[in-house]
Amino acid sequence: MSENPARAGRWAVAACFFVNGFMVGSWAPQIPLLVGRFGFSETVLGLLILLFGVGAVVSMPVCGWLIGRHGSRAVLRVSGLLCAAALLLVAAASAVPTLIAALVFFGVFLGAMDVAMNSNAVVVERRLQRAIMSSSHGFWSLGGFVGAGVGGVLAERWGHLGHAGAVTLVALALVLAAMPKLIVERKPAVAGGGFAGFPRSPLVYLTGIVALFSMVPEGAVLDWAALYLRQEMGAGLAEASLAFTAFSGAMALMRFLGDRVRNRLGAVATMRLSGAVAAAGMLGAGMAPSPLLATLAFALAGLGIANMVPIAFSAAGNQPGISSAAGMSVATTVGYSGLLAAPSLVGFVAERTGFAPIFIAFSALLAVVFLMAHLVRPADGIASQPAAGT
Incomplete structure (x- = not known):
């Protein structure tokens, strides 16, 4: 066979x-x-x-x-x-x-x-x-x-x-x-190119912003959640490290389930559901009265954030009129550029406000992703895009 x-x-x-x-x-x-x-x-x-x-x-x-x-x-x-x-x-x-x-x-x-x-x-x-x-x-x-x-x-x-x-x-x-x-695609038609080969379509850049708004809260949790529990909630070292473990574990689990959810609900509905769950989790983490509740809230945020970046990337790679490579390079560049700048910015602000207001602010950022979910509709157009060659 x-x-x-x-x-x-x-x-x-x-x-x-x-x-x-x-x-x-x-x-x-x-x-x-x-x-x-x-x-x-x-x-x-x-x-x-x-x-x-x-x-x-x-x-x-x-x-x-x-x-x-x-x-x-x-x-x-x-x-x-x-x-x-x-x-x-x-x-x-x-x-x-x-x-x-x-x-x-x-x-x-x-x-x-x-x-x-x-x-x-x-x-x-x-x-x-x-x-x-x-x-x-x-x-x-x-x-x-x-x-x-x-x-x-x-x-x-x-x-x-x-x-x-x-x-x-x-x-x-x-x-x-x-x-x-590895599958090879047919020779891509270079369409919609602008200066230095960058796409002209504003939609792909907006999709990159969706990826950015999804990645920055993820980076903030990975970099700062343990310090938040330890410094502001008095958690022990082992207890504080559970915030990262719970978040990343929930995120990994949901990523393996995410394709099934997206195939059933569609990209836009999955992004909206993910954004709502992530925003609720991040808000709960910022308002939690104890390390245990904050850890559970970070796990909830991980469940929501898990599928946001993959859907945004899939939408960028399926933008009509441009190659998947052009769309993907825009989304990854915009997303990871923000991820580079975010840790130092969070640290600077946290010295003046503490971490709780920052996580609450990231909840609002994730709510913006919820409102921008319609931008990932191209991810639902997989079947209408040209298939790969053999």
Whole structure:
């Protein structure tokens, strides 16, 4: 019995999502090791991490341009291989200039892989004529969980180089296994291009803002929820860490269920439901009288936020009149640019107001996403878009 190329392509792109999340999760245990190796202050370390993020964001529009000319499969193959090897370069760096170059390299190909795998997931959706974006992001969350969870143990036992070497071997093996199964789209027609190849249609930029408004609260919870419970509610260290665990666990679970919900309700209704649940959860977290209630509220917010970014990305990749690569590069660039700036902005404001008003404000931001849900209607047009070639 011959293998269904679309189903094989679906699992191949899922493996790429897992690898991308796995690399992000594996990077986390290396961060404190950099402090020990180079003696960096928190400020210097923050600037280096910012360089890593800037490399990712800068590569995203360039990657969209490359996908428009060579297809998502070709770009995903190259960026996946280079991303898989990048953490080893960071671990092997023995001087600050080399480390800076390695971090930028890592960021560039992590970002390029992000755009390429999301674009390829849109191609798979068109072939299968059903949603797979949320569960694909679920594999990303799973990869991050595995990378961070196993990485700490390996780094402690084997050191920074042993850990990075093991991560590289696993990531390369998965990428090489996925490469032959990835679906290739037909040569995309470059339409709706504006200056430097950016789309002219304002709708794709508004969809990018939906992604941005969905990603910023997510980043705020991941970066600041534990500190909020510890400093403002008096929670112990273990109790405070449960906020992140509850949020990310609920988000990963709902991402694996999200495609089923979206296929049943449609993208717009799912986005509205998600926005309402997320806003309620974030409001509850900001007004909670105890760490336990705040943790439960963050879990509720995770259930809501889980499918918002995947739906926004699917809508961006299915914009009429432009290639999926152009739409995806806009959405990822706008979304991740805000995600870079948000942590420092939240920290600046929190010093003056505390965290509770910030989480309440993010509830209002998520309510705006609820009102903008009609903008993700193109995600419901999977079946009307051209299918991928073989």
